[in-house]
Amino acid sequence: MSRLTHRAGRAGPALHPLALALLLASACAAADDDGAGQDSRAPDAVSGDALQTVTVTARRREENAQDVPTPITTLSGETLDKQRIYRLQDLQQALPSVNVAYIHARQSSLAVRGIGNNPASDGLEGSAGIYLDNVYLGxxxxAIFDLLDVEQLDLLRGPQGTLFGKNTTAGVLNITTRKPTFTPESSVEASGGENGYFQGKGSFSGPLTDTLAGRLSVYRTRDDGFLNNLADNRTLLGGEREGLRGQLLFKPDDDFSLRWINEYNSENSTQGSGVIYGAPALFWKRASLVGANPLLGHANIDGRQNVSVHQNASSLEANWNLAGGFTLTSISAYRYWHFNPANDSDQLNVPVIRDLGYEVHDRQFSQEIRLASPSGGAFDYVLGAYAFKQDLGNRYFTDLGPLADLDLIGANLNALNNVSSTSYGKIDTQSYALFAQGTWHLTDRLDFTAGLRGTYEEKDAKVQRYAPEGGAAVRGLAAAVRASQAGAYDSGDLHLHNAAPSALLSLSYRFDDNLLGYASLSHGEKSGGVNLTVGSAPSAGADSLLVGPERANDAELGIKSTLFDRRLLLNANLFWTGINGYQATTYYQPPGSLTGFQVLANAGKLRSRGLEFEATALPFRGLTLNFNGSYNDVTYLSFKDAPCPAEISTQPGAPATCDLSGKRVMGASKWIANLNGEYQWQLEDRLQPYVTASYAYRSEAEGTLDDSALSKIPGYGLANFSVGVRRDLGDGQLDASLWLKNAFDKDYYLAVTTASNGLYVGSPGQPRMAGVTLRYDF
Structure with missing residues (x-):
């Protein structure tokens, strides 16, 4: 039986003005106008009867992707538009070995090869790094906003610590946006669809003077949502997002230029809503005790559900072409992110938990300097330095209702009824690194690459919970329960420091002009972190809030080929990754406590191994086919003190921990396959009709870390179709299309989380939606 059975649809949103303003001023420094991705195309772009070259900057210099000895999958902005991929969570329908666990902006994570499923960890960076215009996102x-005016998106798999700013043990998602141009170009687009969906986008670029160009990109997206709430017939999982990016490109000559990017994004939505996905007998018993009537596969809440997110950012990238062919690059960046939720997290239509959540403020500063040697000699290299500072603070709040005791404890002690609690956490991170990577061209066909990075990080943190407010005066057992769950606590000053190396050794051999083979060994290390919530600290001590580093060793063996006069691209690779101290969100229940907490901990050792494959083909003129897929076997080799699944932990006399050694890692589908194609042809009167189709399949996955049978996510496949026509009109081209997403209306889930009394809450994906898009490029 389908878990998700109630949806709601509405029509007709109106576009509201984008209430944003951005001030741009010129400055004097330098950047290379031919930077990353400026003239690149994704593998599906064609020129006549041959595939075009894909340019990437995976090694911090422009190269043909087929010449880079590492697994890379590239999507152009054109591909993202054709497949209507405009949010981070949509990427798992187009990329191999990728899982995006999405609940809302704070509880989201990017995992590569099954590594990195760490949502909601404010005191720790992810295992897979996300970069936007060469700036690391802390x-x-x-990144949970609409992908706006993207030039190219590159997925690099495996540890990438030797050249990218922050150590990453799983991989890197590198997003490059379109630059200002000295030739005028503009694009406007409007889309509308079911459930009140509307999206408007615009991009305008051109010269301001002979040496200064500007670009302005804006979007606004809204929809009514699709999840019906039984308690009051609200429609959830809808909302509004809007954003703006303004850029200046200063280029006085061919050797000297600077790109200044300013960005703003906001969201006001009911994201974070979910359905009852699975629950043990205890949950249903307690729900009955408080008079609630939850239903599997439905939302039925009585409280407020809202997420408010605001973000702004500014970055400067300067490049100097120096004497002798050297290139010097400087990237300075600042980002601010504010997340503020309101959550009815009990999933019940009675007042048990009125509100619960984490408000987060995050500021980050980064500076990177790189020097790239000229290419074409016997040896080329890149070396540099990186500094990163992050100041993050959160506020964890709980506001319990009059039925809290009956639901959370099972008896009315007046211990938690109508009690409110607030705690604050803060962490200051400082990270510094020196790095270098060089390639020796031993022969015309054989290359040897070595890279090394040394990173030093310090983290200072503190967690403090104030005395609870509200509730009846209590003593004895009730007072003890209240103190254990909401009593005042101060962790004092917490400190972590870590010095970590990253390294790469790689051999590549070009068998001929169209076939490259490679093998590599790499090591990556990610520093530890701090749980920014009281959680286990009162019973287990403040040191239980600390999380140790995560270390990865990786081996790759692969080929890259271009065949049949550049009509077929075929790449494949085998990989093996071992992780020590894997950082994952677990569940901790203090001895004698009636409820538990989600905490971040080192989950032990795991192994990820498998095969990845991608191909692009031009069977005949007008038809382009893309296919990529992966087989990932991701298993805990040792995880003896893991949380127990709810069907065990809620039983009388249940063990405190369970052994998950040999079990699959959460969120990691063994099989992933993505297929898409486009056929276009030419008619008279400058008409160019086209049809597109895509199909994305993922096999079943563990929904939560505890390996519960109640939280498993079944495998699913999603099909998308579109049909349209392009026509030259005036000085531009008009594109009109009809599209259908999730054409067969498949129920699927983006994540599963744990809640009180052993409840598992599912985050459902978008149901079938039809719509129309009009776009004009001029």
């Missing part, structure tokens, strides 16, 4: 939620 929180995954910084």
């Amino acid at each position: 929180r995954p939620g910084m």
